[in-house]
Structures are given as C-alpha cells and as structure tokens.
Amino acid sequence: MAARMLSLIPSIPYPVEAEGRWLPVTSTIDWCEENYYATTYSAEIVNTLTNLLFMYLAAKGIHNVLTQGHDGVFLVGFVGYLLVGIGSFLFHSTLKYPFQLVDELSMIYTTCLMCFATFSYGGSRRYRNTLAASLVLLSLFITIYYHYLQDPTFHEVVYAILTVIVVVRSLFLMETNLRPRWRSKAREAANPRLRGQGPAAVMIENERDQKILREMWIMFFWGVSIFLSGFALWAVDNISCSSLVSLRRKIGLPWGVLLELHGWWHLMTGVGAYAYLVWGIWLRHCLDYKQDEYELVWPRWTSMPVVLKRQPKYQINGTDEKLKELVRN
Template identity: 55%
Template sequence: MNWAIPFFPYPPSKPGFWSPVTSTLNWCEEDYYATVYSAEIVNTLTNLLFMALGVKGIISCIRNQHDQIFLVAYLGYLVVGTGSFLFHTTLKYPMQLVDELSMIYTTCLMVYASFAFSRPTGVRVAIGVSLSALSVFITLYYHYLQDPTFHQNTYALLTIVVVFRSMYTMEKTLRPKWRKSREEDRLEKEKRGLPVPSKERQHFENVRDTKLLATMWCMVGYGLAMFLGGFAIWNLDNHFCSDIRRWRRQVGLPWGIFLEGHGWWHIMTGIGAYLYIVWGIQLRHCLKGQQDDYHLHWARVWHIPDVVRTAPSSKGANSQQKKLS
C-alpha cells in the first residue's frame, strides 16, 4: 500500500564532519542523512527542550530565591542536555561521557538534597563525601567497563532511591494523619516557647496541605508516566530498529521524524526530570514550613510548572499575624 500523504524521500547517509564514530553507543537514527555537521539530527535537536528548561529553572531559582542546591541541580540538568546535544551531534566517546556521567552527578545532587536536609553538619558532610566517592567510583568503573548497561542500571537505581525517599518525606510532612497529634504538637511548641496555632489556623493548614499534597502526587504520577513512557518507546526503538528504519523510509520526511524513538525519550525524560526538580523545590519549602510563602503554579497538566514566591503584600504583617494566631 502506497503512502498517500506528500513527503520528501530520505537522503542517503554519508560521511560526516565528525567521523569516525568512537562512542560505544549508536542509536537507531541513521547517521549524517540530513547534514554532515550532525550525526543524528533529531536526537540532537530534541535536546533543545532540555537546554531551554534548564535555563528556565536557573532563572526561576534566582528570581524566587530557592535553595542553592536546586540552582546547582538545574545547572547539572542543563549540562545533561548540552552534553547529549554534543554527543548526538558528534557520536564521540568523550561527549558520551559528558552526557551520561552528568546524569549520574545531577541525580547524586538530588540524593544529597533529599537525605541531608536538616541533618547535623557532621552527617551532611558524611553524606556529601560518600556521594562524591560514589560518583568517582562510578566514573572510573564505567570508563573501565565501557558498558552502557552499567550506567543505565546505576542511574535507574539512584533515581528510584531518591524518588521513593522523597515520596515518603512528602507524605510524612504534608498528610495530616501522619503528623503528630494536635495536642502533642501543641505541648512541644509550648515547651519550646513557640507560638501555638489556633484550631482555625490548624484546620486551614490541614486543608491547604491536603490540596497541595494532591497536586504534588499528580506531579509525581505525571513525571513517572513521562519517564516510563519514554523508556518504553526507547526500548521499542532498540528492539525493532530495522523495521522502524524501513517504515521511516516508506513514510519519508517530515513524517519519519515521529518514528525517532530516542528523540521521544529526550522529550519525555526532559519533562519528567524537570518535574522532579520542581517537585523537590516545593517539598523543600514544605519541610521549612513555607507553604504560605511559595506557591506551586501549575495551571494545566500540559503546562510547565514552577514554584513562585508569594507576592510581598501577602507576606506582610497580616500574614505573620495569621500564622501566630
């Protein structure tokens, strides 16, 4: 059956500006068919979303005065996108290391943010040293093995650890039934000489946090769906590469672009990873009791969320009086 929609035939692959390929991975997209200056043009350009969201996150961190660990995390996120851009442009082994190892380092930063918050200085130092040593070990061992499966499994394990830890922390912090009873909380605050919230204020906080918790769980589900969906598409791309290449040539350009599975992986994991950092920022503000000072702005599921600082007028004397009443 002939493809009825107008299309341009795929150009043949040709020697490229960055030849020869030295990376240990080469994806299903054919090399140098669009331009001699980019080995995998779709896999390259889909990283622009990573880079744009990285810049957006950095600007948001500076503007809204989020903790500096998240500014560093966004810088790492930007390095991941830039490294992947360079890797798929050149298919050179050094660029592959920039791409893959920056994923490990950025995830280790999020592990530190999750486990070290509000811990004594000695514990924070121990966690930081341990994660640094782990990063060095992964770097050296991966360079020795040059086995992409080791990198993928390590990245997946680190991500699972930090996501489940953050889920536990979120529930414990925001779910009213998991907190201390109101009387226990009142007695502890009285003992420490802290203001005791009124029943009305306690009810307000419970309703506020329950609504926020529902939004944050929605973000978790959406982010996981992006990660798992992108992983599934990428695996189909790996297992059925010869068939997919044939289908691409049958439908031609630009329609064949939509069959680039690794490109979809970039888009979907870029969104998923960005959602996770935003989620981590909001969770940190909740741990610091700043739910009234910061707002998780996410109007629609298809919008890019952000944690924004509340307008100064809403944090003035009246707001402080409410907290203490």
Template identity: 55%
Template sequence: MVPWLPSIPYPPATDDGYWAPITSTLDWCEENYYATRYSAEIVNTLTNTLFIWLGFKGMHMCYAHDHDRIFFITFFGYVLVGSGSFAFHSTLKYPMQLVDELSMIYTTCLMFWATFEHKRAQPIPLLLAFFTIGLAVFITLYYHYLQDPTFHQNAYAILTALVLLRSMYVMELNIRPYFRHRHEANAEKQKSDTVSEAEKLEKTRQDRRDQVVIKQMWVMISFGLTVFLGGFAIWNLDNMYCSKLRRWRHELGLPWGIVLEGHGWWHLMTGLGAYFYIVWGVWLRHCLNGRSDEFEMTWPSWFSTPAVVRRRKPPSMGVKAMNGDAKKAR
C-alpha cells in the same frame, strides 16, 4: 513511500560526516549523517534543546524566587545533561558520550545529597557529601573501565529510584496531616486543652492547606512519572525494533518519518519528566522548611510547565483563607 502522503525520500545515510570516525560505544537507531554532514543524528541532537531551555528556565526560577542554591546547581547540571547529549549525538564521539552519560549521574547525585542530608545534624551532611562524591567517582572510573552502557543505565536507575522513594516517604510523613499529627511530640498533645480558638483555627487552616498541597504534589508526581516512564518505554521499543522502524521511516519519507524517531521522544519525555521532578523537589523543600504559606506551585494547564513562585499575599489566619487554594487543587 506512501503515495497519498506528500513527502521527500530519505537521503542516504553515511559514516564519513564532519565528525567521523564514530568512536562511541553506542550508535542509536537514527541513521547517521542523512540530513547534514555536521550532525550525526540530527533529531536526537535537536531534541536536547528542550533540556537546555527548561534548565535555564529552572535556573531563572531559582534566582527570581530565592530557592535553595542546591536546586540552582541541579538545574545547571540539567543544562549540562542536555548540552552533553547534544554534543554526543552530533558527533558520536566517546568523550562526548561520557559527558552525556556521566552528567546524568552527577545531577542525580546532587539530588541524592539534597534529599538525604536535609535537616540532618552535623557531621551527617558532610559525611554524606563525601560519600556522594566517592560514589560519583566510583561510577565514573568503573564505567570508563567497563565501557558497558548497561552499568551506567542501572546506576542511574537505582540512584533515581532511591531519591524518588525517599522524597515520597518524607513528603507523606511531614506534609500529610494524618501522618504529621501521629508524629507530634507528646508534650504538644498535652497542651491541646489550652490552645486558643485562634490557634485551633490556624491549625485547621494549615491542615486544609497541606491536604491541598499533598494532592497537587501527587498529581505532579504522577504526571511526571508517566511522561518519564513513557519515554523509557518508547526508547526500549526503538532499540528492539530498529530495523523495522527504519523501514517504516523510509516508507513514510520526510518529514513524517521523524515521528518514528524513538530516541528523540525519549529525550523530550524524560527531559520533561525530570524537570517536573526537580520542581517538585524545590516545592517539597519549602514545605519541609515550614514555608508553605510563602510559596505556591503554578501550573496553568497540562500543556505548560510548573513553577514554584512566591505568593504575592500570604494567606491570613483562619479557615476561610484556604477557600481560594482549595479551588486550585486538581
């Protein structure tokens, strides 16, 4: 105990709590049943409420602003991730571990399909749906056969990286004016001499709008990735230095020792990073569908969460319309 820090000693850990015996293939660094016999890992359990809250917030955003249904389903999957993890860390039971880990795979598969099928002609979306379902089934069965958490972690990381990289590529290609103009049809370029002054002004406005949007998106992506990868780093440190962290927690006592619960920080930071990623996906979809003037991203401060909402008043034609939007750029 630190003499100058008011605290209470950690109660002894035990393995005979309400949900005993432990059947999961993983048991994290937080000591078991030290706070209550009804939750094996109390901090790891409660930090999942962030997923549940943000997930319902995202679902409400999709419903209120008429976003694509696939994102409402994705946010519902996000809620299942938090709920499954809540149940897993409460019980440390193998079935709950599967709910926790496989819901991460299934939610990422939804984003995988939404990212790669967009604007593809039939039968590509249908074939991609069958492929994605087959991939999810394969990961489920093979992971249950191996019962090796490393396989799940690698599968999740690969799927997430594929979706992120594809989304970034599509975003740059279709929204940044420089790349968008390079991919315009030759016929359109030949008509440039006959374009009216009003059309030129509107095109200039759209280019300036998209420059603001792409800048805002990269700020959002950078922030979300930094938080997500920071949580991943803390999670690894928690695994590597578990015995030392447990000793430090006991020296600090409660409630201060909770700050050193690395897996709890992993939940908070990856949950926030994943939320940013899904909101970015919603916004990107509207921009790709040519609805940039109908929606905007609101993000009041670094200590708040972003949302994609309908504009109250679409910008009018002309360069001056972008002046207000430019001030919002970070």
C-alpha cells in the same frame, strides 16, 4: 493496503547515510537514527535538536531559582540538568566517546546531587558532610568503573537505581511531614505558625496541606507518566530499530521524523526531570514551613510548572480597591 496508503502521503525520500564531519564513530553506542543523512555536521540530527528542550527548561529553572530565592542546591541541580542537555547535544552530533561520557555521567552526578538534597534534610552537619563525602566517592567509583567497563548497561542500571532511591525518599518525606495523620508531634510543635494557636489554626493548616498533597501527587504522576512513556519509546527504539528504519524510509520525510523514538525519549525525559526538580523545590519549601510564602503555579497540564513567591496581600498597582480605601481613609 498500508503500503498504498503510505504512498498517498506527500513526502520526500530519505537521503542515504553519508560521510560526516565527525567520523570515525568512537562512542560505545550508535543509536537507531541513521547517521549524517540530513547534514554532514550532525550525526543524528533529530536526537541532537531534541536536546534544545533540556537547554530551554534548564534556563527556565535557573532563572526561577535565582529570582525566587530557592535553595542553592536546586541551582546546582538545574546546572547539572543543563550539562546533561549540552552533553547529549554534543554526543548525538558527533558520536564521540568523550561527549558520551559528558552526557551519561552528568545524569549520574545530577542524581547524586538530588540524593544529597533529599537525604540530608534535617540531618546534622556531621551527617551531611559524611553523606556528601560518600556520594562524591560513589560518583568517582561509577566514573572510573564505567570508563573501564564501557558497558552502557552498567550506566543504565546505576542511573535507574539512583533515580528510584531519590524518588522513594522524596515521597516518604512528603507524606510523613505533610500528611496530618502521619505528621509527628515534634514537627507540629516546631511549626512557627501554630505556636500559641488553638485547634482552629491546626485545622486550617491541615486543610491547606491536604490540598498541597493532592497537587503534589498529581504533579508527581504527571511527571513520572511522561518519563516512563519516554523510557518505553526508548526501549522500542532499541529493540525494533531495523523495523523502524524500514518504516521511516517507506513513509519518507518529514513524517519519518516522528518515528525517531530516541528523540521522543529526550523530550519526555526532559519534561519528567524538570517536573521532578520543580516538585523538589516545592517540597523543600513545604518542609521548611514556607507554604504560605510560595505557591506552585501550574495553570494547565500542557504548561511547565514553576514555584513562585506569593505576592503581598496589598500591592500598589492601582487596581487593589482595598488598598485604595485604606489610602483614602
């Protein structure tokens, strides 16, 4: 019955695997997408082109950091995110080992950078320098050992551990600094907006921070859900590769492209990683008492969030009636 239904779907047969421009394969991984079936210039065409989302979101993030005055560490973070996309593009195009290293090690370096951004907050200069040196040494160790071992499992485990550490630390900072019942008296006393203010100002501050926390948790679960869904598809792609290849060939093109699950992994982890970086930017501004200077702009779940400077209360744009009244008077 299923085979009969598939035969009714208009499609074209999958071409056979062919000799490609970048042979021989030297990478330690050859993914489930069949090689050079679409063009001789790209070993895995879907896995290659899905990295364009990384490049687009990286450009969006870099532009946002440069135009909105965000911390420079996030500029470096988005540059690292861009290198992941470029490295993965070249890796899947060629299946060459050097580009595999660019792809995978960029992930490690960018995550280590986020480790520094997260763990260095509030520390002394000596602590930050020690942390930076430790993370550089860790990155060098991972690079050398991975090149020696050439076992993708090592990279996957290390990347997962670093990512969990960064995320847990970020959540801890968010909750202990923004949630009123867990916020320390020292932080409250250091808040420049509350100096000389009474309980009413504290109440307004708390209500605003509670609202921000709700937004940040929603954004966190949104990003993590997409990221983990991508990871699940990545795992299915690895475990059930032969079945997926057979099913793709039965369905034919272009529909079989939808079963290139590693491509979905690129799209979904790209969105998840971008969401984390934007979430980190928003958290940093909140930790720096700049909640009233910046805002998270995220009109709907299908859009990409950004953190923007708040517009001045009165703008000379010809539409502000209050300003017009002040000018007339």
